[in-house]
Amino acid sequence: MEFLRPATWEEALAVKAQHPSAVPIAGGTDVMVDLNFDRHRPDALLDLNRIHELHTWQIADDDTVRLGASVPYSKIIDALPDRLPGLALGARTVGSPQIRNRGSVGGNLGGASPAGDAHPPLLASGATVEAASVRGTRLIPIDDFYLGVKRNALEPDELIRAIHIPSATGPQQFAKVGTRNAMVIAVCSFAVALHPRARDVRTGIGSAAPTPRRASEAEAFIRAELDDTGLWTSAGELPLSTAKRFGELVARAAAPIDDVRGSAAYRRHALAVMARRTLLWTWNDHRATGRAAA
Amino acid sequence: MRETLGLTGPKKGCDLGQCGACTVLVDGRRITSCLTFALMHGGREVTTIEGLGGDPEGDLHPVQQAFVDHDAFQCGFCTPGQIMSAVALLAEGHAGDDDEIREWMSGNLCRCAAYPNIVAAITAAAGR
DSSP states (O other), X not given: OEEEOOSSHHHHHHHHHHOTTOEEESSOTTHHHHHHTTSOOOSEEEEOTTOGGGGOEEEOTTSEXXXXXXXBHHHHHHHOTTTSHHHHHHHHTSSOHHHHTTOBHHHHHHHOOTTOTTHHHHHHHTOEEEEEETTEEEEEEGGGTEEETTEESOOTTOEEEEEEEEOXXXXXXXXXXXXXXXXXXXXXXXXXXXXXXXXXXXXXXXXSSSSXXXXXXXXXXXXXXXXXXXXXXXXXOOOHHXXXXXXXXXXXXXXXXXXXXXXXXXXXXXXXXXXXXXXXXXXXXXXXXXXXHO | OOSSSOOOSSOXXXXXXXXXXXXXXXXXXXXXXXXXXXXXXXXXXXXXXXXXXXXXXXXXXXXXXHHHHTTOOSSOTTHHHHHHHHHHHHHHTOOSSHHHHHHHTTTOXXXXXXXXXXXXXXXXXXXX
C-alpha cells in the first residue's frame, strides 16, 4: 500500500489525478477502521494532514461559511455553534471527544454513509460541496451529492476542498436515536432548519434510507401551512396537529430497512416523533426570538 | 508506538476507536491512536502515558496519583487511556460536575466498571 503525502492542495489534486483509486485520509476515524479489520486495502492512501487550509474556515460576504473539509467536529462545536447550530448539534453526537478531535465533515461526505451525523443538518441548511480536481472546481448542491449507500457524486480524480453552509437565519435542531448517549451510530436521525427570511423549512433524514435525504412532502406541507395560516407573520403557536402531520410525512419520506441497529417500523416511528418534537422546538425558539426582538 | 518504540502504555483494544484504551495526546488534544498512522503527525508532539509524569523515576502526574488514591481501576487495561483522556478533559475545562465528567469521559470504556472511582479521581484531580 502506497502512502502519498502531498504538502500542498495543488499537489494533492495532482496526486489524486495520477492515483484516482487512492483513498483520501484526514482524521482517519472512518478509513482506519476498514484498514484495521482488513475489510478494504486500497492501493494507496492519500494523506491530507499536511494541507493546512483544509483545517480553516472563512465567512463570505453573504454570511456563508466555507468550512474546510478537515475541520474537526470539536472545532465546529466550539467556534461555529451560532452560525451553524444544526451542524454543531449533530457534531456533538459524533463518537466521543477523541473522535470529534479528528473526524470532520469532509470525511462524512467522502464516506457517504447514510448514518453520518453531518448529513441531515447539511441537507436542512442547503449546503454546497466544493469539489476540486486538476480539471477545476465545481460546487455540488447537497441534494445532488448522495447517490447511494456509501456512494457520492465525486469523480475519481476529485477531492472535497470545503463545504459551503449558509449561516443560520432561524432556529435549527438535530435529533438522533441510538442505544446510548455516546459512541453510537445513528439508528436514525433528523434535522430541521427554519429559514424565516425565505419563509422556508428544510429537513434532513439520516440512517433511514439508502442515502441521507430530505422529506420534501413534509417541507411542502409545513411551508403551505405556515403561509396559509399567516403564522410567519403572527408568530403564533404552531398547532400540535400540524406538527404531528409534519412528523407523519417525514416518516413517510423515509425508506428504512430492518438491520442490527433497529427495525424499519421502529425507525419510521422514531422519525415521526423526532420530526414533531424538533419542529415544535424550532418554532417555539423562533417565536421567542421574535418576541425578544419586538 | 507499541512495537517499534516499546511504548506499551497505550493499549491495543477494539481497533475501532470505541474503547479509548489507546488514547494519546497530539499537541495536547486527545485522540484514539488506533485510528491514525504516526506518519500522519510529522512535527507534532505525541504524549503517551509514559511521558506524562516527566521523569520516570520522579513523582507521578497528579492525575495518575489521583487514580491510585481513589482506586480508579481493577484490571488496569483501560487505565492509561482513561488517564490520558482525563488529563485532556481537565485541560479542556470539562470537570464542572460529575455528569459533565461522565459525558466527557464517554470515549473510554472500563469493562471492570470502575467508573465511580474514575469520576472520583478526576474530581479530586480537578481540585473540587
